[in-house]
Amino acid sequence: MEKFSTLISKIVCFDADDIDTDQVIPARFLKRTEKTGFGDALFHDLRYCADGSLRDSFPLNLARGDEQVLVAGKNFGCGSSREHAAWALRDFGFRAILAPSFADIFRINALNNGLLPVILPAEFIREIMTLSAREQVTVLVDLEKEEVAVSGTSLRSSFPVDAYRKRCLLNGYDDTGLMLTMTEEILRFEMSRPYQKII
Amino acid sequence: MKKTLFDKIWDAHVVKKMDNGSDLLFIDRQFIHEVTSPQAFAGLRERGVPVLFPSRVTATADHNVPTRNQHLPVKDEMSAKQIRELEKNCRENGVELFGLGHRYNGIVHVIGPELGLTRPGMTIVCGDSHTSTHGALGTVAFGIGTSQVEQVLATQCLLGEKPKRMRITVSGKLSAGVAAKDVILHIIAALGAAGGNGHFVEYAGNTVDAMSVEERMTICNMSIEMGARGGLIAPDEKTMAYVAGRTFSPPPGDMNEALAYWSSLYTDAGAVFDAEYFFDAEKIVPMITYGTSPAQALPVDGWIPGNAENEKRALDYMHFNAGDRLVGKKIDFVFIGSCTNGRIEDLRAVAGLVAGKKIAESVTAWIVPGSKEVETQARAEGLDRILESAGFEFRQPGCSACLGMNEDKIPGGKYCVSTGNRNFEGRQGPGARTILAAPLTAAAAALYGYIKDVRTILN
C-alpha cells in the first residue's frame, strides 16, 4: 500500500449527501479483473451525458486534473461494498476524501487502499464548499498531526483517526501482512473451539 | 454479564484482542462471487500465500451472468473472462464452486441458507453488502471489500472493531397485503440511509417471530440500506426446522449438539443496546420508494415530499413532483427477483396474485428466481406456467436487473417497479428510474400498468 503522510492539494467539491458507490462507479464497469483501469469510469454517469458528451456542470469536469482531495456530503460511499469505488477514486488521482461521515464498508476499503477518509465537522465542510464556490481552495491534510488546514485562511480542524490505521498509512503497511504473522494462533483457535462439526 | 445475541456470537469468534482494541475475528464461512474476488486471488498469488481453509469458502457466479440460455457460452467477452477467472481460481485453490448451470447455483445470499451452509451461530462474510441476509438465521454476517476478501482467504479472519449494537423491535399483527419488504422499507424510511451506521441490528418482537425464515431474510437483507453493518434475528423453532435436513446441514447424528448450541443464541434479558427503536406493525402499510435512496420510501397511497435538498435532486432524476401521489403513475418494467425477494415464497405470492390474469400490454415483466433450486421448485409447482401465461418472462437465476451488470438493464428514462433493494441513480441501467416495492405491489403494477395499492385488489 502506498504511504500517506502529508498532502497539499487543490480540491474538488461534490456537494451531495449519501453519494453511493453505484454513482462512484456504475456496475457495468466492474467487469475488469484487475485493480487498475477504473479511473475513466469514476462517476461515469454523472460526468457524461447519455450521448457520451461531457456534462459541463459536473464538478469533476470543471477540475484541472491535479486535485487529489475530494470534498463531499455526509454518508459518502453508502450502498454496495464494491472496492472498485476506492480503486476508481485512487486511479483518478484522489488520495483523500473530506466528508462529515462515511459509510462503514467504504471507509475500510478506502483505508485498505491508501485513500484517506477524513471525517470533519459538517460546518467545516460547508465552509470549505462555500469558499470553493468563490475561489480555488488548497488544503493541507496532515495525517501525522491529524489536522486539515485551508490555505490562505484561518480554517483548520482536527480529525479522528485510529492509531493503528494511522501507523499503517504512515508506513504503507496493510492488515494482511500483520494477520499472516498470526496464522498459528488462528489454526490453534480453529482446532480448539467447541461446536466444531456444526459451524 | 448479560449479553446480546450479537455479542455472544462475535465474542465466541475472537481469536485475539489486539492492543488497539480491535478484534481478530474468526470467520466460519466466506462466500465469494465472480465480481469481487478476482483481485483478492491475484493478491494471494502476489504474496505467494495459499487459501488457508478452502473448505470454509463457497463460490457462486451470480452478479454478472446471463439469465437466458445459460447453457450457451457467455456472449460478453469481459463477463465470460470474469466467470472463467472464478473457475480457475476455485480450481487452483480447491474452493467449491457452484457455477453457471450447476444445480446449486444462484445468488450468493439465496443459496447459502437454502443449502444449509448458513447455520445459526456462525460468522459469515462475502464481498457483497447484502451478506446481512444470512443474519436471518441467527448469524453474524456482513459485507466486506475485496482487500478483506483476500484477508479472509489468507487467514480466515478479519481485523476490526466490534460494531455497536442496535435493537429494532416490531410488535403487532401485520395487515393483509403488508409484506416483510414493507416492514423494512418502513423502518429504513424512519431511520434514514445512515441511521444504522456503525451498528449491528437485532430485529425482534412478535411481528418478527411470526415471520417465516424467508421473510426474515428480506428484513435482514436490507439492513445495509440504513447503513448498518448487519442485521440478525435470534434462531427459534422455525429456524431449526428450516436448517434441518438441507444439503450441507449437519448430519442427523450431529443435530442434537447443534440444537443445544443454537438454542443458547438469544439476547439475555437486561442486555444493553447502544440504540433501540420500536415500531408498531399495525401502522405499517404497503410501501414504495419515490426517490433514489431506499430511505426515500413512503406509504403507497401517500404524497411525495420534496423539501430537502437531496430530495429535490432525487425527484429531478425520477421526474416526480413534490406533492404528487405515486398511485396511478404509469410504469414500464417490473422486475421480480434479487436476494431481497427472489425466493420461492416471493414467486408463490406473485403467481397467486396474477394467476388467470394478464399483465398490462405496456409492461415488460421479468421474474428471475434467486437460485437454480428456486427455479426448479417453481417449475415443480407449475408457477412458471402461471407466470408465463400471465405475460411474465420467467428467467434463469442471477442478480439480473437488481444491479444491471449483465444485459438485463432498464432503458434510460423508463420506470421499473423492482423488488430489489436499491433505487440508486443508474442502478438498473443509465438513466433508469427504479421504484422499490414488495412482490405483491410489483405484481399489481404489472397487472395494471401503473402503481396500484395492492390492498384494493386483495379479497
Ligand code: SF4
Ligand atoms: S441480487 Fe442485487 S443486491 Fe443481491 S447480491 Fe445480487 S446484485 Fe447484490
